[in-house]
Amino acid sequence: MRRRVAITGMGLVTCLGTGVDKNWNQLTCGQSGIRPITLFDPKRCQTRIAGEVPSEFDPLQYVPVKELRRLDRHQQIGLVAACEAVQASGLITPPADPYRYAVVIGSGIGGLSTIEAGYEVLREKGPKRMPPMMIPMAVVNLLPGLIAMRFGLKGPNFGIVNACASSASAIGEAYRLIASGSADVAITGGAEAVVGEFAISAFNALRALSTRNDEPAKASRPFDRDRDGFVLAEGAGMLTLESMDHAKSREATIHAEIVGYGATSDAYHVVMPDPNGAGASQAMRLAIQDAGIEPERVEYINAHGTSTELNDKTETLAIKSSFGKSAYKLSISSTKSMTGHTLGAAGAIEAIFTALTLESGMIPPTLNLDSPDPECDLNYTPNVRVNRSVEYAISNSFAFGGQNVSLLFRRP
Amino acid sequence: MDDIEKKIVDLVAEVLVDVNKENIRLDSKIVEDLGAESLDIYDMIALLEDEFGMEISDEEVEKIRTVQDVADFIKVSQKKS
Known part of the structure; x- marks a missing residue:
């Protein structure tokens, strides 16, 4: 059980x-x-x-x-x-x-x-x-x-x-x-x-x-x-x-529930992501399956969003591949726009931000998104936070070496 | 205390940061009185060797009990060199 x-x-x-x-x-x-x-x-x-x-x-x-x-x-x-x-x-x-x-x-x-x-x-x-x-x-x-x-x-x-x-x-x-x-x-x-x-x-x-x-x-x-x-x-x-x-x-305060975990490897290149985003997309799919929900119920993604051309385009493709047309209804943001990239700490820092998003109903912005890359055409919450009540949210983390991890959280 | 003894007290205090420096006396036993453990001793040896430009063998370390022992050892080896 x-x-x-x-x-x-x-x-x-x-x-x-x-x-x-x-x-x-x-x-x-x-x-x-x-x-x-x-x-x-x-x-x-x-x-x-x-x-x-x-x-x-x-x-x-x-x-x-x-x-x-x-x-x-x-x-x-x-x-x-x-x-x-x-x-x-x-x-x-x-x-x-x-x-x-x-x-x-x-x-x-x-x-x-x-x-x-x-x-x-x-x-x-x-x-x-x-x-x-x-x-x-x-x-x-x-x-x-x-x-x-x-x-x-x-x-x-x-x-x-x-x-x-x-x-x-x-x-x-x-x-x-x-x-x-x-x-x-x-x-x-x-x-x-x-x-x-x-x-x-x-x-x-x-x-x-x-x-x-x-x-x-x-x-x-x-x-x-x-x-x-x-x-x-x-x-x-x-x-x-x-x-x-x-x-x-013990009547503890519950900030969020972890309901899904997906992990895959690109098996593609030392530092470049698979340009089709297949591994990243599959990690999100596995997390959603682990939670036993329909993909449409996910409303926010805290993106890996490193601010490198390769990551941002590939992650966008991977999200579209996992969510189809409903990808355009998602709120997405990259909090690395404010914290920078903390490498091995990023997944945990962003998991906490994702939990706080569920708890507060506030989507943190992607700072400095002034002229969107034409190949990145989803809703990345540019520059100003948005109020949106969200029940399910994903946090993505991808590694040099091809490792992909998606964690899925639920509002308590 | 002479200059060498004062310097040694400084180094011991630098490693044992939780010990009040005023409580480090020449007759203080480094392990028993000041609470140093093995990693502290290794740390002190590295600092002493660096400060006085000499080597302290593990056999010599075994003979040292007090701050005074450290000072005596350093003075003797400085005379030899």
Whole structure:
């Protein structure tokens, strides 16, 4: 028997700020978090803008100073978002039945910035000077481990590495753990913080990033004719998932229900999506089948919408393929137009925005959509939020490597 | 405290950020009194080696108990070199 899965807590740290309320206010007002890079001197890079977590971010509120020193930045923001998600759920930790609590967390490149700094130490000072926390700060599975240690959660625990779909995969797998009865509660989501010379220049080498350095707030412009690539950003999104029975028995606030998960692979190319969007379209179809609903009942899609020509066109095609004529009735938006692209954290951040859309009846806008690409002719909610009461909504996440994940949510 | 001893207290305090620096004395036992665990020790060794430009072998580390032991070890090895 499949169990229903509820979202009972959420936590966010992005370039729009710390906390779910702050993020949602900024997002629905159409504020961009993209600014000139300050975390390193970007003068040698073609791209000199990014979505950095603002400097007022104060992890000491949640993380003891000694622990903080030993955490990579993605672990710091991930742990803070997890603290918000657990606190907001009202769950008491450590729990009495810790083996029923899972933690599943996604990150695309984990502690890349730590590796970058460690390699400089190795080159300049030699192997004997390597900082002892190099490995724990670098690997992706440490953040789920840290969350377990923090709250005393002893159930299934793992990290998922799936590029830009990492945390969408994490949420999907956590949903299945609860649906199948392997866990009653799961902390799930993702974190990414790789704004550094290494990642910026590596994505520049792939010609993937916007170089609109003079107009940072206008750089991420999904579905717009004048886009020139995605904008790299830091961020973390964490959710508390719970079996519906568990949530109801303790009278928890239910923000949304996860009702469908679809995962496919393009089997096509290293970094390009299948131009027909077949894999992406099938992921949406599988999520809809998993939920057991007619496609027409889905009214909002939080698009992957990276602001790259290839993604935006292919995703549009894939949506049309999954929804037929009713694709034109959908409200769609890409919140990456404001948060930038947080790689492995994007799926979780956008899952939270999708849940908030269901809860509030507000569709966040796609900022900077001034001159739509003629091949992108759906309703992407340009520039201003729209009030629309929605019962079912999808969040899409697609990865370099060809992985496609669609999550389907229902208003409680 | 001389300059070397003061520097060592600074480095110990840098690693054990949750310990009030005023409570770090020369006769403080690093593990028992200050609460250092294995990762803290590794961290301290890396910082000390970097600061004083020397190597501390794992055998030498085994003999060290107090902040004073660290200072003595560093002074002896500086005289040797």
